[in-house]
Amino acid sequence: MAIKPLAITAYTVTNALGRGTAASLTALRNGQSGLRPCDFEDAGLPTWIGRVADVEDEPLTGKFAAFDCRNNRLARLALEQDGFAATVRQARDRYGTDRIGVFIGTSTSGIGATEHAYRDRDPATGSLPETFDYRHTHNLFSAADLTRRWLGLTGIALAVSTACSSSAKVFASAFRHMSAGFCDAAVVGGVDSLCLTTLYGFNALGLASTQVCRPWDSTRDGLNIGEAAGFALLEWAKPGDGRMRLLGYGESSDAYHMTAAHPEGTGAALAMEQALARAELRPAQVDYINLHGTATPLNDAAEDKAVLRVFGSNTPCSSTKGWTGHTLGAAGIIEATFVWLCLEHGFIPGTLNTRQPDPSLGAGIVLRNQEQAAQVAMSNSFGFGGTNCSLLFGREKT
Template identity: 55%
Template sequence: MASRMRPLVLSASTAVSALGQGAAAQGEALAARRGGLRPNDFEPAVGGWIGRVAGVEDVTLPPELAAYDCRNNRLAAMALAADGFAEAVAEAREAYGAGRIALILGTSTSGITAAEEAYRQRDPESGTLPAGFDYGRTQDLASLAGYVRAALGLRGPSLVVSTACASSARAFMDAAQLIQTGICDAAVVGGADSLCRMTLQGFAALELISPTACRPCDAARSGISIGEAAGFALLERAEAPRRDGGAGPRLALLGAGASSDGYHMSSPHPRGAGAIAAMRQALASASLAPDAVDWVHLHGTGTRANDAMEDMAVMAVCGADTPCSSTKAYTGHTLGACGILETVLAGQCLERGFVAGCLDVTEPDPAFQSRVATANLERPLRYVLSNSFGFGGINCSLVLGSPP
């Protein structure tokens, strides 16, 4: 059963996605209803549209961390450089000590693009990989934590969570447990997932890639558009002393829930049983009634199956009055990074006071019973329920809102 969660504040947060670099760029794009998808120029044979981050190819890592160079860590570097995030972590390091800040990051494929390139450069005779390929600092899951830990000068325990598309949402829960037990005083949470051929070809094999830009919740939706993103948040106890002397944190993690479908490896439970359980636990851990939720930020991938089951789950938990929508048509499905990216997006919506309605929906699926927002709804928001579901039937739901 879900136990009551003590609220944690996000005293700093940042993200990079196809919408741009930094939290403000994400918020401005949502407010202006300006999507970031473009035709697939990363693996053209797969077709469809992608959420590609501009400028990744031009990023260079600091010389002492050059061994970590891969597309995934370049995305992480872009996020770390925005929103004064690294500076905020440095202040927390001063306050708590580097050994008291944990690092909990999510990724599904880490730096696998480095391995994809290395395989194409194998020795034709022996099949060996090129000498420059550094498995442990690129392809391995530990690569992301190794890079970020060194870049931020952290010395607390690290974890790299990999639960497919629920990875960075699950990272928040794992971090909250470490803070609750007193293993650490604060945690840098988040994650990164970058475009790679494995994922694009994998989803193509499952026939889940939309030939056009994805349109979650639309009657004519036909699959996902894959994107890439990185994002981080500095998570601390709500009662921790403020260091900025200003207005203090504006975003808090108030509750979290998780479940397994136990149903199928790549299809969600058709009636959303696992999604319902995760959402209910998240609300219970925040001691929040379902009708207090101002917006359900859907996982909303754009596949027939996900959106249909999620509509049922939202109806079962919140009913037909609560607006719900997906932001995947803005950013693409950023896989293991979607939990942190969508937390930052929700933070922007809370701050600016609007529900980000689905983009490019011409006709919401008439079979849906929940209240799908297809335009932005200007209104003050207090509580956002944000969903992330992954392959293998792993579900996570987070309650975000203003600090208590």
């Protein structure tokens, strides 16, 4: 039996394309990239980034001042777009404050605050400045904690941190907690912000491209790091509600290598197959796949093998990393919102920046936007440590 479907009853996204879903929709439609040459802080790296404009100028103040850091500013900005926070507060009044769970994915949380604090250590004692608040900034739970407090929720709350699959896995976690009766609805989301740790870290691994990223391109040579926040409200679907639905999810571990994806894409294929099995759908019933598609040579090759194994070469697929960069722990949620936008507005996004698809890759890569009414779409997210998650979304069949 297929899983009991969850309805996405509200959602929002903020990324390098702008604040709120309208900014992402317009940029996706028009093929406008949010990538720019790296101008984050004083990082003198020859790479491109997907930075959200003006995060610097909007600190958290008042009773949320302790949470003030780039990551939480971004979370707050996103929560206030598209009327999302107001919609959740209405749902809170229906369900009760302790009956809506909070499941937030993040990879690095507010480590940027710690980077700054280390720069400002006391030269004599080595101590961090008095203003540094580890719990409310750097700790992995801080964005989830801010979210629950901002929305006035008091039930189960947790941060999922499985690198770049974090905010895809929040959907699976929320589904389980709702199925177990730990909560009746869920706010899921993901937040990751630019920081020196990831910029210099990916640079050290030789995975940061000096150009705009070109997923599936024969000349692809790495990723661009981006930042983003996105949130969704999940409630049990009701027949005839007309809502977008989570139809299935699949999760797996590569059990292969800490950073390199399994070259045959074995774990990725397992995740996709499980999502299909949970949704009781055949591969041919999926109209579009939003690829993880980071544009590193090995990741794209492994994902290509996995897609070919599960779907063959006919299913249209694309990577939207050319618009936003790789937003790491936020990639799952923002690409889920892209899937919903595309399903709602009847188009399949292309693969921005990609000019010449790699002839050694066989998946049905879409280069330019196509006007096409899709019913069911998959979103893939894979991460360091060999963690894989695939999500299937679609509208109720009418």
